[in-house]
Amino acid sequence: MKPLEWLGDRIRIIDQTKLPAAEVYLELHDYREVAEAIRRLSIRGAPLIGVAAAYGFALGALSIHAGSREEFLGKLDTVNETLAGSRPTAVNLFWALERMNRKAREPGDITDVKGSLVGEARRIEAENEEADRALGEYGAEFVRKGTTILTHCNAGSLATGGNGTALGVIKTARRQGKGIEVYATETRPLLQGARLTAWELTREDIPVTLITDSMAGSVMKRGLIDCVIVGADRIAANGDVANKIGTYSLAVLAAENAIPFFVAAPTSTIDLSTPSGDSIPIEERDPGEVTHLHGKRIAPEGVKAANPAFDVTPHCYVSRIITERGAVREPYIETLRELVQSQ
Amino acid sequence: MKPLEWLGDRIRIIDQTKLPAAEVYLELHDYREVAEAIRRLSIRGAPLIGVAAAYGFALGALSIHAGSREEFLGKLDTVNETLAGSRPTAVNLFWALERMNRKAREPGDITDVKGSLVGEARRIEAENEEADRALGEYGAEFVRKGTTILTHCNAGSLATGGNGTALGVIKTARRQGKGIEVYATETRPLLQGARLTAWELTREDIPVTLITDSMAGSVMKRGLIDCVIVGADRIAANGDVANKIGTYSLAVLAAENAIPFFVAAPTSTIDLSTPSGDSIPIEERDPGEVTHLHGKRIAPEGVKAANPAFDVTPHCYVSRIITERGAVREPYIETLRELVQSQ
Numbered sequence: 001m002k003p004l005e006w007l008g009d010r011i012r013i014i015d016q017t018k019l020p021a022a023e024v025y026l027e028l029h030d031y032r033e034v035a036e037a038i039r040r041l042s043i044r045g046a047p048l049i050g051v052a053a054a055y056g057f058a059l060g061a062l063s064i065h066a067g068s069r070e071e072f073l074g075k076l077d078t079v080n081e082t083l084a085g086s087r088p089t090a091v092n093l094f095w096a097l098e099r100m101n102r103k104a105r106e107p108g109d110i111t112d113v114k115g116s117l118v119g120e121a122r123r124i125e126a127e128n129e130e131a132d133r134a135l136g137e138y139g140a141e142f143v144r145k146g147t148t149i150l151t152h153c154n155a156g157s158l159a160t161g162g163n164g165t166a167l168g169v170i171k172t173a174r175r176q177g178k179g180i181e182v183y184a185t186e187t188r189p190l191l192q193g194a195r196l197t198a199w200e201l202t203r204e205d206i207p208v209t210l211i212t213d214s215m216a217g218s219v220m221k222r223g224l225i226d227c228v229i230v231g232a233d234r235i236a237a238n239g240d241v242a243n244k245i246g247t248y249s250l251a252v253l254a255a256e257n258a259i260p261f262f263v264a265a266p267t268s269t270i271d272l273s274t275p276s277g278d279s280i281p282i283e284e285r286d287p288g289e290v291t292h293l294h295g296k297r298i299a300p301e302g303v304k305a306a307n308p309a310f311d312v313t314p315h316c317y318v319s320r321i322i323t324e325r326g327a328v329r330e331p332y333i334e335t336l337r338e339l340v341q342s343q
Numbered sequence: 344m345k346p347l348e349w350l351g352d353r354i355r356i357i358d359q360t361k362l363p364a365a366e367v368y369l370e371l372h373d374y375r376e377v378a379e380a381i382r383r384l385s386i387r388g389a390p391l392i393g394v395a396a397a398y399g400f401a402l403g404a405l406s407i408h409a410g411s412r413e414e415f416l417g418k419l420d421t422v423n424e425t426l427a428g429s430r431p432t433a434v435n436l437f438w439a440l441e442r443m444n445r446k447a448r449e450p451g452d453i454t455d456v457k458g459s460l461v462g463e464a465r466r467i468e469a470e471n472e473e474a475d476r477a478l479g480e481y482g483a484e485f486v487r488k489g490t491t492i493l494t495h496c497n498a499g500s501l502a503t504g505g506n507g508t509a510l511g512v513i514k515t516a517r518r519q520g521k522g523i524e525v526y527a528t529e530t531r532p533l534l535q536g537a538r539l540t541a542w543e544l545t546r547e548d549i550p551v552t553l554i555t556d557s558m559a560g561s562v563m564k565r566g567l568i569d570c571v572i573v574g575a576d577r578i579a580a581n582g583d584v585a586n587k588i589g590t591y592s593l594a595v596l597a598a599e600n601a602i603p604f605f606v607a608a609p610t611s612t613i614d615l616s617t618p619s620g621d622s623i624p625i626e627e628r629d630p631g632e633v634t635h636l637h638g639k640r641i642a643p644e645g646v647k648a649a650n651p652a653f654d655v656t657p658h659c660y661v662s663r664i665i666t667e668r669g670a671v672r673e674p675y676i677e678t679l680r681e682l683v684q685s686q
């Protein structure tokens with residue numbers, strides 16, 4: 001199962017909003033369709049959003065009819081803005097678009113540039129897969145035999161197109177014969193844990209127990225969890241981590257129970273231009289995602305609801321940040337910079 | 344709206360599993376129906392479970408045909424066991440049954456005893472209402488003007504038959520003109536916060552914002568919450584509090600953010616015979632409550648789920664325990680005993 005596939009003039013995606021009840025595939029021919037698929041979470045997960053944005057950019061470029069390079073780049077700006085406006089928090093989106101924009105400005109005629117943009121998107125996808133593999137190996141070193149791991153949301157194949165970040169570590173440790181078990185939080189409001197992580201792990205025969213988000217503290221306190229591993233949507237220069245709403249609570253509960261808390265993410269998630277978590281824009285989504293489930297109202301008419309999609313975990317709660325170039329720890333303000341600049 | 348009403352030879356209840364979509368009332372004529380209504384959560388909330396069990400006991404007594412006092416008491420034991428077996432955690436159930444059993448053993452012929460059992464159940468109900476009122480007054484002293492309060496599950500009228508415990512404090516402070524706002528956690532798996540607390544507060548015109556359980560840490564960290572108030576299902580002699588799953592997480596997050604954490608409960612919830620939270624039995628409910636919602640599957644087929652209905656919050660996280668006889672703090676091992684014995 002690949003959540004996203006390039007088919008030469010279009011991309012084929014699995015509609016993640018429909019899982020696990022149905023495996024529905026969609027073909028997107030236009031960059032606007034890609035932006036819309038990201039916005040409504042048919043495509044989700046910070047690394048996969050980056051890959052999708054890159055292909056969306058390439059699709060946009062392929063469709064441009066322009067008499068000059070200036071006209072071409074002008075039209076490409078519209079493509080770029082549409083994709084950049086799809087979601088605000090995951091930095092991989094902006095990172096991928098920046099790479100594509102740089103590539104678009106390299107010398108060459110329009111036809112050459114179109115070709116090299118497709119090539120760049122493919123490279124981003126391939127690097128992403130390779131990053132998952134390397135990250136999984138680095139992360140597995142922190143996982144002992146017989147470990148029970150708690151994870152949140154979905155940081156798996158569905159979130160990256162590769163092995164996954166947090167789930168990539170879990171799968172690698174499992175493949176090393178370490179006898180891993182997983183507790184997956186359901187991750188309200190959109191239930192990515194219940195729908196996607198439980199589905200992905202079940203398909204890989206990794207034992208998983210589903211819990212509501214409210215049970216995470218209790219299972220930690222009862223000694224059932226050896227470590228927590230989550231993904232990230234943006235990591236600030238000081239190591240503060242924006243990730244799915246609820247991550248901060250898990251980090252505090254892990255610290256209180258002396259349980260290591262790991263963040264697994266490719267270096268494309270690290271944003272050195274964001275000094276701390278305070279500067280990370282947090283997407284506020286439709287309150288209807290909280291008051292309704294499967295289109296059915298679960299709260300009384302007229303009640304107000306909040307719906308921040310992410311929260312920020314201060315770096316002091318993070319035991320290690322695991323990337324494809326190795327795992328680092330405090331002082332993140334130094335170790336993250338070294339890591340990013342080590343390319 | 345009364346969640347439970349005695350009608351002389353039966354009780355009328357609102358079926359809380361159907362709220363807020365529908366206000367369905369049920370009439371229960373038999374103690375077995377009462378036990379079943381408690382088990383399936385049509386009647387819920389520790390204090391209301393106590394009241395319902397008392398009336399269930401009285402209904403059971405009224406239906407007994409016995410030639411002797413011994414035969415009567417023997418048959419009453421079956422009534423008692425059926426009600427006692429309905430749910431394990433809320434101690435108010437056992438507290439109410441103990442009072443009814445004591446009353447049943449007082450001198451008098453069977454007809455007199457039946458009458459006095461009905462009287463005792465009515466007394467338990469009336470005392471409960473009065474406890475809410477007094478507890479609300481004591482609790483409101485801790486609530487300043489313009490306070491935003493986070494609460495979990497439903498500790499309101501629907502949980503007690505009176506004003507409510509946690510919500511009783513909120514309503515009292517509101518009535519004193521303190522301009523209270525509330526954040527209500529939805530309280531998965533059964534959504535008592537979204538379904539019941541949001542409904543109850545909306546009916547009383549108290550501003551309420553619904554959040555998922557996973558958002559509680561984030562709203563605390565962002566400085567939006569001034570204090571947390573929850574109810575309790577059982578308070579051990581040392582002050583450890585069993586309450587709806589997720590309460591422990593809220594207590595840890597409140598402590599981490601220097602937010603006072605209050606537990607509001609009548610003294611019938613304090614169980615001096617339980618030394619600490621470790622001895623409180625935690626009900627494990629059907630995993631289907633986690634994997635399904637409104638009868639619809641939200642997780643993949645075959646995935647395992649845990650479903651503990653309660654967790655235990657160690658007393659060190661509890662700023663005050665607020666009862667109808669006043670509010671106490673550490674050392675709970677002494678202050679709770681004094682409180683219970685002060686009757």
